[in-house]
Amino acid sequence: MANGDSLTLSERIESVGESVTGLDREAIDGIGFAVPYLALFVTFLLYPLVRGFWISLHEWNPFNPAQSEFVLFQNYVRMFNDPLFWTALQNTVWFVVLTVPTLVILGLLLALGVNRSLKGRRFLRIIFFSPYLLTVSVSSLVWMEMFSPPNSIINYYLGFVLSNPPQWLNSGLLAMPAIAITSVWWTVGFNFIILLAARQNIPETLYEAARLDGANSWNAFKDVTIPQMRQSLMFVVVVQFIASFQIFGQVYIMTDGGPGQATETIIFYLYRMAFQSQELGYAAALGYFLFFVLVGVSLINFYFLGGDNE
Amino acid sequence: MSNTSLTSGSGGFELSERVRTVMLYVAMYGTALAFIVPYLYMISNAFKTNDEMFANSPNWIPNPVSFEWLNVMLSNSPIVRWTINTLIIAVATTVIILVVDSMIAFSLTHLQWPGRRIVLAIILASFMVPVYVNMVPLYVWVSDLGLINSYLGVILPLTAGPLGVFLFYQFFRDMPEELFEAARLDGFSSLQIYLRIVLPLMRSAVGALALYTFVWSWNRFLWPLLVMQDQIMYTVPVGIVILQPTNTYQPQIQMMGSIFAALPLFILLVILQDKLVNAVAMQAGKA
Numbered sequence: 001m002a003n004g005d006s007l008t009l010s011e012r013i014e015s016v017g018e019s020v021t022g023l024d025r026e027a028i029d030g031i032g033f034a035v036p037y038l039a040l041f042v043t044f045l046l047y048p049l050v051r052g053f054w055i056s057l058h059e060w061n062p063f064n065p066a067q068s069e070f071v072l073f074q075n076y077v078r079m080f081n082d083p084l085f086w087t088a089l090q091n092t093v094w095f096v097v098l099t100v101p102t103l104v105i106l107g108l109l110l111a112l113g114v115n116r117s118l119k120g121r122r123f124l125r126i127i128f129f130s131p132y133l134l135t136v137s138v139s140s141l142v143w144m145e146m147f148s149p150p151n152s153i154i155n156y157y158l159g160f161v162l163s164n165p166p167q168w169l170n171s172g173l174l175a176m177p178a179i180a181i182t183s184v185w186w187t188v189g190f191n192f193i194i195l196l197a198a199r200q201n202i203p204e205t206l207y208e209a210a211r212l213d214g215a216n217s218w219n220a221f222k223d224v225t226i227p228q229m230r231q232s233l234m235f236v237v238v239v240q241f242i243a244s245f246q247i248f249g250q251v252y253i254m255t256d257g258g259p260g261q262a263t264e265t266i267i268f269y270l271y272r273m274a275f276q277s278q279e280l281g282y283a284a285a286l287g288y289f290l291f292f293v294l295v296g297v298s299l300i301n302f303y304f305l306g307g308d309n310e
Numbered sequence: 311m312s313n314t315s316l317t318s319g320s321g322g323f324e325l326s327e328r329v330r331t332v333m334l335y336v337a338m339y340g341t342a343l344a345f346i347v348p349y350l351y352m353i354s355n356a357f358k359t360n361d362e363m364f365a366n367s368p369n370w371i372p373n374p375v376s377f378e379w380l381n382v383m384l385s386n387s388p389i390v391r392w393t394i395n396t397l398i399i400a401v402a403t404t405v406i407i408l409v410v411d412s413m414i415a416f417s418l419t420h421l422q423w424p425g426r427r428i429v430l431a432i433i434l435a436s437f438m439v440p441v442y443v444n445m446v447p448l449y450v451w452v453s454d455l456g457l458i459n460s461y462l463g464v465i466l467p468l469t470a471g472p473l474g475v476f477l478f479y480q481f482f483r484d485m486p487e488e489l490f491e492a493a494r495l496d497g498f499s500s501l502q503i504y505l506r507i508v509l510p511l512m513r514s515a516v517g518a519l520a521l522y523t524f525v526w527s528w529n530r531f532l533w534p535l536l537v538m539q540d541q542i543m544y545t546v547p548v549g550i551v552i553l554q555p556t557n558t559y560q561p562q563i564q565m566m567g568s569i570f571a572a573l574p575l576f577i578l579l580v581i582l583q584d585k586l587v588n589a590v591a592m593q594a595g596k597a
Contacts, residue, residue, distance in 0.1 A: 026421050026422055026423070027421075027423035027424065028423075029417075029421055029501075030421030030422065030423030030426065030500075031417075031423050032417075032500075033413040033414060033417035033421065033500065033504070034413070034414045034423075034426075036414070037410040037411055037413065037414040038414065038429070040410060040466065040470045041436070041472075043466075043470070044448065044467040044470035045436055045439065045444065045470040045471070046432075046436070047451070048444045048447035048451050049439055049444060051447040051450070051451065052443070052446060055446060055450065060450075113334060113337060113338045118331075118335060120339075122583070124338055125587070126580075127345050127346060128341075129586075129587065129590075130576065130579060131348075132590075133525055133529075133572075133576070133579055134529070134571075134572055134575070135529035135530075135547035136529070137547045137548070137551050137568075137571070138550070138568040138572050141550065141564050141565075141568055142348045142351060142352045145351070145564070145565070146348065146351055151364070151368070153347075153368055156367070189590075190590060194593070198594065231594075242440060246440055246441075246442050248442065248532055249532065270445070270446075271445070271532075274445070274446050274449070275449075275536065284446045284447060287442070287444070288443070290440065290442070291440065291443040294438065294440050295438045298437075298438045
């Protein structure tokens, strides 16, 4: 720092402050720059997270929280005895199974296609990416109209090949696939962009080397493309899994959980419990259950990715 | 189209190059057409009269083109107010996120202070907290604070997420330390370094992130739905769902509302395609 003789007043004050607090100027600045975000982070992310667990241990009274009854793990016990919870979990897993592989494989195919030298690549990129910029209500409303009578454009064209086109959103069997189709159109653009960037990062020399070794395009795909893109593919799978597991808006807008309970999913059930039945304690427990599931998925992912980096 | 594939050197098992190219074009442009259909459906139905809307065979191009529903929407629903609400929320959220996230990222990458590693680890770990899991306690908390039906009640929780911190952290980490040492020797304070060196050098990353955050905040659905309980305070994404000014079934109005919600973002996309694409692509650094 400054020489002894030439200390200015502020530097002198600073050095006194330093000896008092044990922090130098840079540390004070460092904390000062961190505090605004940390204040928001602690107030609106960490604190609710802890409080959510506390709420989940109560029969929470939203109108008079002081009168909430402490019930320990009763809300969690109730969850495992609640048939509707199991239905919601089953439906959520079904939605994950329908969407995650489709979103990843379609995203990969579109990325590999656009990576080829074909005319109009920028146009194709904007088309495949653009639905991702829509809000969930726009994509859901438009597809709801396309699936539903009397204006179902999908059934109008299916009518040329099928004598009796399906009821989609009114069918217990097809409502979830219809929501899955909507979701694929809406969000595949994210995977497409990530995987396109990953493909463009593979050095072309690897492909030249493969070609010199006599590899055909299938070999090149299997031995160069997939291994080189492994990290990005894993990333996309995990992000998609987490996103699909939390499906809410599409169900809220398109089916309201129906027909019957065919599209009742975990977050939608949580929402209904919290904001229609006012059972906030139980809803918080559902949230925590979901939290543990998703943390588990993330940890498994870290474990696998960690093994890859050796 | 000479180098579409890697196969020129390999034997007769492969389809000829010309056939493969044709197949590629058919597949890509066929898929693109399927992707465009919902847009065409939305736009064409928004401008249809009732007669045409409920006709037996669908017309892709409305005849006549009717602006009736635009008028109905503007005069019978608070959509203009909803747009203003959404703009306020999206702009404020974006500004707050850019300022506080870039500040802490600068601090975590280039300033030494005790505890910074732990703070970074906790922020990164919070990636594992799914937004919806916090829904109930956050709602209770925001009610306690008296922020239901207020802009702040929507904005503040949206600014607490770690994504922006993480992205800025990655950019700033790669800036050479010598730059900062030189500036300190010149007597720059940390604030001056942040304002005069970090932000100007990172302009394009900040721009990409600003754009992405704006789109992201504009599109939030569940949180404004919970916090905004008076219709007049709704955002566009929440409002268009209840957009039925008359009691009869009028899908044209919702299609018109959807255009309203999508249009600003599409204009951004057309002007700033590369920036938006980059903002998405850089998220994979998280892996």
